[in-house]
Amino acid sequence: SQQGEEDPQALSIQEGENATMNCSYKTSINNLQWYRQNSGRGLVHLILIRSNEREKHSGRLRVTLDTSKKSSSLLITASRAADTASYFCATALNAGNMLTFGGGTRLMVKP
Amino acid sequence: NAGVTQTPKFQVLKTGQSMTLQCAQDMNHNSMYWYRQDPGMGLRLIYYSASEGTTDKGEVPNGYNVSRLNKREFSLRLESAAPSQTSVYFCASRKSHWGQATDTQYFGPGTRLTVL
DSSP states (O other): OOEEEEEOOOEETTTSEEEEEEOOSSSOEEEEEEEEEESSEEEEEEEEEEETOOOEEEEEEEEEHHHHHHHEEEESSSSGGGGOOOEEEEEEESSTEEEEEEOOOOOEEOO | OEEEEOOEEEEEEEETTOOEEEEEEEEOSSSSEEEETTTTEOOOEEEEESSSSOOOOOSOOOOOOOOOSSSSSSEEEEOOOGGGGGGEEEEEEEETTTTTOOOOOOEEEOEEEEEE
């Protein structure tokens, strides 16, 4: 069974708007990662947040982690058409452990 | 650096046929992984190799075998392909040297396999 579940499954927005994707998981984790997958391509790592962190930023990306609610969110600000992709959260139970992926959010950014 | 490479990119098999998916990385990573991705779903781990000479089962190992040929290469074999194995297969690697370990995985472009 999948550890992480993303919400929503699909999201369509206009260029310039913000996009928020959520991930919920079931057990305690060491870290949570977000990956992007462009159509027909492999996954690309975006950002990692550890269990003792609450928020991280990377460019237009902002990730939050609430371990009490076992949830994380990925915010993409000022979205661009090039952000159109599927976004996956992945959890690691221990440092260096296997990753368990959620089902992904398909984001479409309309120009 | 090419990163993680996979061959072939596409493959069509008949039920019962066998084949090997190849994966190689040039980043000197210790750990390598094989995942499958079914339509509209996330990745599920088939097998992984924490270091050269070791392999372990993941979430969905049935019907597959792996070989960690050397530090660079990690192959996935389907001995008798079944339609349920139609999927996109991704290989990934991770730096896990003592004292230099990271949790980020680097993915190959995938192999699209159809079993008729």
